Amino acid sequence: MVDPGPAWPVASAAGCRIRLADGRELVDGMSSWWCAIHGYNHPALNEAVADQLGRMAHVMFGGLTHEPAMALGRRLIDIVPAGLDRVFFCDSGSVAVEVAIKMALQYWFAQGQPRKARLLTLRGGYHGDTFGAMAVCDPVNGMHERFTPVLARHLFAPRPRSRFGGPLQPGDLDEFTALLGAHAQELAAVILEPIVQGAGGMWFYCAEYLAGVAALCREHDVLLIADEIATGFGRTGRLFACEHAGISPDILCLGKALTGGYLTLAATLTSGRVARGISADGGPLMHGPTFMANPLACAVAARSIDLLIEGPWQARVAAIEAQLRAELGPLSAHPAVAEVRVLGAIGVVQTRQPVPVEPLQRHFVGAGAWIRPFGHLVYLMPPFVISPGELSLLTRAVASGLDTLT
């Protein structure tokens, strides 16, 4: 508010390049916070928005419906984990999380179980910036620590220790199991980010842990909310991260890459069972955002999903993963580096000390790369359409940036 850091004016963006007002071009390593999976200024996505704009930009979604929303809903139901066939459209990821929490609470209220009103989550998580979402972010790393006194008090299990790709470590699920067992009577739902914890620490955990959580939720009659806002649409090498563990949650949150980075839109999906439960006392779900199912956003989201599904996304993500392993992997020997980890189109360099964000970002811009580090983390999350040469420019920038830290 009073002393903002530097901000580089952007004139345009195309493909994987962000063009600054001074004419310099930066290769995009962030996909604009995980969203722009097809790159910028994509002809097919531009066309989807323009076509829809010629018909209508928006109409209210109460008592009216439209083809862009129905087409997008059908596509989502086709591709998400089995059993999720009810779709609620809302404005942003955080709101999708609010809606998911409300679905879970209203489900239990309508069953005559008002005591089931708390949530259990994992430390190291991030679920958004609104009040319901803040209350399930990591209480320390989650950016919202100062609001703790006014947030709902939920339960936190430790961050999983077992790593992605490895076995479940003995005892890793114990504390989660104990919390769930002790509090099942007052728990509406477990909420977590499947496989990849994003903004709370860029941590990749064991699929068996996630499968264990899903089984325990069923056993104790607690709903499972999977927040795939960051992981959805191929980023981890599967279309949805839940697929790594072969699970279907009761409620699924989608956002970020949903529109290919064009417009703000999110969706919360649930099963027929939960939907009927919510309405068991005769009421609808009590949420109704003004811009619900905005037609422009729905039209571009449907086109983005078609582009993804019809294109070679698995091969692209696998190639990015292999190149990130080859080019970031050796940095684990760098004196400033604690660890390098790669999963799908996500490459993470964890540093020993917190990074000096401003000078490091200046260095990256000087090297022609758009990379925004935070905390102990320098990470790459490029558009899936990035070329090997562009990706190498990013990994070289990371390497030379780390040299400035020692």
Ligand SMILES: *Cc1c(COP(=O)(O)O)cnc(C)c1O
């Ligand atoms: C970004 C994110 C959110 C919040 O989405 P917004 O669109 O920024 O409100 C919620 N959950 C996860 C896992 C996210 O990565």
